[in-house]
Amino acid sequence: MKPQQLNWQFVLVRPRNPLNIGAAARALANFGLMEMVVVAPFEPTWKEARTSAVGAEAVMAKARVAPKLVDVIGDATVVIGTTTGARRNLDRELVPLPDLAAELRRGRARGRAALLFGSEKTGLGNEDFSHCHALVRIPTASDCPSMNLGQAVAVCAYELARAGLVTVKQPISPPGRFEPATSHSLEHLYKRAQHVLEMSGYFQPLSRQAMLLKVRRLLLDLKLTPSGARILGAILAQVEWKLEQATHAGHE
Template sequence: MVHPAESQSDHFDPSQHATGDAHEPLRGGFTSTRFVLVEPSHPGNVGAAARAIKTMGFSRLVLVAPRVAQVQLDPEAIAMASGADDVLAAAHIVPTLADALAGTHWSLALTARMREYGPPPAAPRHAVQDACRQVAHGDIALVFGNERTGLSNEDVERCSALAHIPANPAYSSLNLAQAVQVLAYELRLAYLDEGGAGAALPAAGGAAASGTAGTGTPLATSDDIERMYVHLENALIALDFLDPANPKKLMSRLRRLFARSGLEREEVNIVRGIAKHILMLKGTDSDK
């Protein structure tokens, strides 16, 4: 463990490794990427995660229901941040993962184990290539679970893609902050390989600035998609296609299907229009 009182000269300065002016602030994907920690238990890990992302040029840290209230003020968190106090202090605290993903259109969940449902996992180096493509359309998020239990199946299904760090199978345990560091490092390299710190997003006024796909059609945000799932589930229940008392894995499979498609806002509206019409015919219209 590195002592929190180490000198500032020992800190890695990400700006010195960016292309162009060494003092030019990182932008583009670096400012459009959120690092989300779901129910972190240990303040030290939160501080270390803040340090991990700052060393790679990122700054947006989101905490979902941390176990310690006001964890940004915890002495252990501050000590482990070790110079990333600004990132720690600016961390956004929200009650649910849905709140953390609000406004994003793509998210990557990190998991230490294989899942029966959800998108197939990819190694970080492959997963961040997809992140590079997705960040051109707006905010994205990297999602990490609790130190003890990781992410729930529900949390994984809410995300667009899944990553797994191929660690030593005989001892694959990574600390939360270490996992954050691995993903932040891979994502940094991928963003810079795209042509510079700002290359992940085109110039203002381009497709990415307006959150559109290559066709000019806006991509759906995470909250748009979640409302679509609620609407679709209600329609399937109204059709007696889905038994709420015995749902099995229908909605999980549908989530996996749609996660592979990269939904545009217009496509979400089409699905919701179908669901609305079904509910109207059944006399149970509920536009959620």
């Protein structure tokens, strides 16, 4: 199913630590998300704290600030609050974060989505929740449910990317997939190994044939790349040469 394309803005509500705001910006930049909004930050000078926002200069520069949540979610068609789920009196359905994409697709969500994160100390409040169409919970452990703000933002941004809710521009030439060595080069290695083992006196006459089959199987199981096969071939050739030298020396 083709995912609905939503425009996401991440909204930090009353964040206390400017380093966490910068870290949130960095996580957004990591996953190609550009829109961060900061509501009523505790430190008015948060934009200057850039040490944690490495690589996220554009996100920081574009970040909006507003005194109240209602000022920033006006054009959102979907407002989603994040919560640890530790409070018992929420009386709302909590969508596990891994299910969010399916939930949004089921509801045919489109347009602008706002994802809200509460302050480090208290999370989102009931006033904030009253604006939310849905509440999402990162499935953390019951004995340590509360996440660091920047980490919670990173996990949510990753999940949106993983589930195809945002498109992340990947590297143009990603390193190639595994390329296996050819049967020909493995057979060449096998012959060389056989010769080395013969010269070393490895084989017992009765089990020789069975051992040879095991060696061939072992070479296959090594899942060698062409480069790995070359290195192993060169090693065997060297050992072969040395053994031949030793054999000739012994015969002289």
